[in-house]
Structures are given as C-alpha cells and as structure tokens.
Amino acid sequence: MPGQKRRYNVRFPPRRIKKIMQKDTEVGRIAMAVPVIISRALEMFLKSLLTKTCLITQSKLSAVISIAHMKQCIESEKLFHFLKDLAERTSTTAAQKDNRGMNVWPLYRNKRHEICAKKPPEAAETSLDNDSSSSESELYICL
Amino acid sequence: MAERPEDLNLPNAVITRIIKEALPDGVNVSKEARRAISQAASVFVLYATSCANNFAMKAKRKTLNAGDVMAAMEEMEFERFLEPLREALEVYKKGQKGKKEVSEQKRKDREKKVDSESREEEEEEEEEEERMEEEAEGEAEEEEVEN
Numbered sequence: 001m002p003g004q005k006r007r008y009n010v011r012f013p014p015r016r017i018k019k020i021m022q023k024d025t026e027v028g029r030i031a032m033a034v035p036v037i038i039s040r041a042l043e044m045f046l047k048s049l050l051t052k053t054c055l056i057t058q059s060k061l062s063a064v065i066s067i068a069h070m071k072q073c074i075e076s077e078k079l080f081h082f083l084k085d086l087a088e089r090t091s092t093t094a095a096q097k098d099n100r101g102m103n104v105w106p107l108y109r110n111k112r113h114e115i116c117a118k119k120p121p122e123a124a125e126t127s128l129d130n131d132s133s134s135s136e137s138e139l140y141i142c143l
Numbered sequence: 144m145a146e147r148p149e150d151l152n153l154p155n156a157v158i159t160r161i162i163k164e165a166l167p168d169g170v171n172v173s174k175e176a177r178r179a180i181s182q183a184a185s186v187f188v189l190y191a192t193s194c195a196n197n198f199a200m201k202a203k204r205k206t207l208n209a210g211d212v213m214a215a216m217e218e219m220e221f222e223r224f225l226e227p228l229r230e231a232l233e234v235y236k237k238g239q240k241g242k243k244e245v246s247e248q249k250r251k252d253r254e255k256k257v258d259s260e261s262r263e264e265e266e267e268e269e270e271e272e273e274r275m276e277e278e279a280e281g282e283a284e285e286e287e288v289e290n
Contacts (some may be wrong), residue, residue: 050165
C-alpha cells in the first residue's frame with residue numbers, strides 16, 4: 001500500500017476556497033479549519049467522481065474521459081445528482097469558455113437573488129458581456 | 144467588487160494532480176471534461192457550504208465551523224469522508240498548536256534582540272514562516288472577513 005506521500009500539490013488554497021464559499025451571501029464568518037477540511041473533502045470527492053467516470057470510459061473501450069462519460073456518471077449515481085444542473089448546462093460546443101463557469105453560481109444563494117435556479121444561455125451571454133450591469137440583466141431575465 | 148471568472152475556479156495545477164492520482168496509467172481527460180471537473184469542484188464547495196451553513200444557522204452561530212462541515216458531509220451522503228476528514232482536522236489542529244509555540248518562541252527571541260538588527264530578522268523570519276506555512280499547510284492566516 002503506498003505510504004503517505006507529501007501531497008502538497010493536492011491541497012487547495014484556503015483563500016480561494018473561502019472566496020468561493022463567500023459567494024453564498026448567507027455565509028458569515030468561516031473558521032480557519034474549514035477551508036482545510038473542505039480541501040480534503042474536495043480531493044476525495046473529485047477522486048470518487050473520476051474513478052466512477054473512468055469505469056464508464058473503460059466500459060466504452062476508450063482511453064479518454066469525455067463530457068459524455070461524466071454526464072452518464074452523474075446521472076447514474078445518486079451521490080452526484082447535485083451536479084445534474086451543471087451537467088445539463090455543459091455542452092461540448094464552443095460554450096466551453098471559462099466564463100461559462102459563472103452559470104453555476106445562480107444555482108445557489110448569491111448576491112442577486114434566490115429565486116432563479118437556471119439561466120438560459122442568452123442570459124449568460126448578456127451578463128458576461130457587461131460586468132457592471134450583469135446583476136440587472138440577470139434579474140430582468142429571471143423574474 | 145470586480146469578480147473575475149479566474150478568481151472563482153480552483154487552481155488547475157491541483158486539479159491536474161488529483162486527476163493524475165485518481166486515474167490509472169494510460170487514461171486521459173479531454174479538455175472539456177477537465178474544465179467540467181473544475182466546475183464540479185466549485186459546485187461541490189458551494190453545495191457543501193450551503194449545507195454546512197444551514198447547520199450553523201440552526202445553532203444560531205455566525206461562524207461556520209468544522210463540525211458544520213462534517214454534518215454537511217453526512218447530509219450529502221458522503222459519510223465515508225467523515226473519518227479521513229476527522230483525521231485531517233486533527234492534523235490541522237496539531238499543526239496550529241505547534242505553530243503557535245514556534246511563533247511564541249520566536250517572539251521571545253526577538254524581544255532579546257530588540258536593540259540590535261531585529262527589524263531585518265523579523266521580516267526575514269516572517270517571510271520564512273509564511274513560505275513554510277504555505278508549503279506545509281496551505282494555511283490561511285488572515286482574519287476572517289465578514290461577508
């Protein structure tokens with residue numbers, strides 16, 4: 001069994017984790033230990049997701065994990081159902097810009113509103129084009 | 144407050160490392176899937192945060208603590224994470240205790256040298272400490288920021 005190697009690289013920066021956590025407007029202060037445990041939980045979660053997806057990839061006799069395999073994994077495992085919305089939003093077209101990651105945020109409580117869970121693609125386009133008015137466009141579109 | 148998309152994703156280097164450790168030799172990940180994994184990571188953090196915060200609010204606390212995260216993991220049905228997380232928490236606590244002792248000792252040493260070239264040494268030591276801390280623990284030392 002491999003021993004405990006120095007896995008410095010698999011630790012996520014606490015500051016970044018905290019920033020993500022604080023996107024949730026209901027979150028107040030965060031104890032210093034929290035980002036540390038979240039980092040570890042993240043590591044375990046991602047490994048679990050990857051391992052299970054890999055089984056699907058291999059069953060399809062492929063050597064490359066694709067979005068399709070991930071979607072299938074998310075669909076088949078109850079544990080990953082919280083990723084369903086993300087899976088639905090993810091496509092293999094040019095929509096795979098980094099900015100699309102922002103689509104995820106409205107799913108959880110954020111600074112703008114708590115009602116809208118999904119943004120149609122056009123809304124995302126609008127909000128990303130002009131940062132300053134993004135909050136307004138989201139409100140108009142969703143309400 | 145300008146929110147740049149890059150700020151909200153987790154570092155690719157860490158994601159890549161985790162991918163390497165999780166997959167058998169010869170299996171790779173498509174570029175899009177890699178991005179999706181990074182997004183899934185962020186979603187996981189948000190979901191865990193939301194869950195954990197519910198526990199904190201129920202207990203009428205304004206500070207999210209480790210116990211809330213544990214409770215959240217259970218709620219999310221990641222019970223098998225609990226044991227490793229408890230271990231990680233223990234390691235962290237021990238590290239904090241050790242660091243406190245080390246920095247207190249250093250403070251005492253500094254007080255002795257306060258008349259001579261203490262300034263430069265202080266800065267050097269602080270930098271060293273920070274570097275060591277970042278390497279060893281990836282620890283956030285800053286004060287909690289209220290939302």
